[in-house]
Amino acid sequence: DTEVTQTPKHLVMGMTNKKSLKCEQHMGHRAMYWYKQKAKKPPELMFVYSYEKLSINESVPSRFSPECPNSSLLNLHLHALQPEDSALYLCASSRQGIVLSGNTIYFGEGSWLTVV
Amino acid sequence: KQEVTQIPAALSVPEGENLVLNCSFTDSAIYNLQWFRQDPGKGLTSLLLIQSSQREQTSGRLNASLDKSSGRSTLYIAASQPGDSATYLCAVSGGSNYKLTFGKGTLLTVNP
Numbered sequence: 001d002t003e004v005t006q007t008p009k010h011l012v013m014g015m016t017n018k019k020s021l022k023c024e025q026h027m028g029h030r031a032m033y034w035y036k037q038k039a040k041k042p043p044e045l046m047f048v049y050s051y052e053k054l055s056i057n058e059s060v061p062s063r064f065s066p067e068c069p070n071s072s073l074l075n076l077h078l079h080a081l082q083p084e085d086s087a088l089y090l091c092a093s094s095r096q097g098i099v100l101s102g103n104t105i106y107f108g109e110g111s112w113l114t115v116v
Numbered sequence: 117k118q119e120v121t122q123i124p125a126a127l128s129v130p131e132g133e134n135l136v137l138n139c140s141f142t143d144s145a146i147y148n149l150q151w152f153r154q155d156p157g158k159g160l161t162s163l164l165l166i167q168s169s170q171r172e173q174t175s176g177r178l179n180a181s182l183d184k185s186s187g188r189s190t191l192y193i194a195a196s197q198p199g200d201s202a203t204y205l206c207a208v209s210g211g212s213n214y215k216l217t218f219g220k221g222t223l224l225t226v227n228p
Contacts (some may be wrong), residue, residue, distance in 0.1 A: 097213030
């Protein structure tokens, strides 16, 4: 099973709403990632969790709040977003980091977020 | 700062043709290079991973090569099919255990 599952697939939210994106993997991977992808652009790294601890925050605005409740789950809490935050949000995981042992990184199908 | 360039940006070919996608990177101090496929509106699917000590990897009709010293990789697709139509992204890792530097991708269209 090489699957990363993301829910919901589509989300429309107002600028005052609070919502969450969820990600789950059962491959025993200890590194999990959130990426943001705008149309016709490559994915941009937002956060990395390693062994359930936040390892990397790429200077992401505080209106995005990641959470890793356990080694299989990764959430992205959204609050007071702006229309320009509308994008495809991708979750990914790898066994450890992507360098150690040449680990492949596996991506989910993404959650399409529209902020109105 | 690592920069990854993919040429061409878009490619349209008839079914059955063999084709090559190119990826170049500015800093040869990489740990590995990955090729991904992305269908419209979908996530990324890992196709091939080449570690820095390797020269090539093969999977089915796909063959990826790596020349680290010249900062180049190619993805060769044999006997292309309409189902191969997608955006192909190249990404390199180096310097950080967790960060990938992506190219902008090549949009491939295979016409029946």
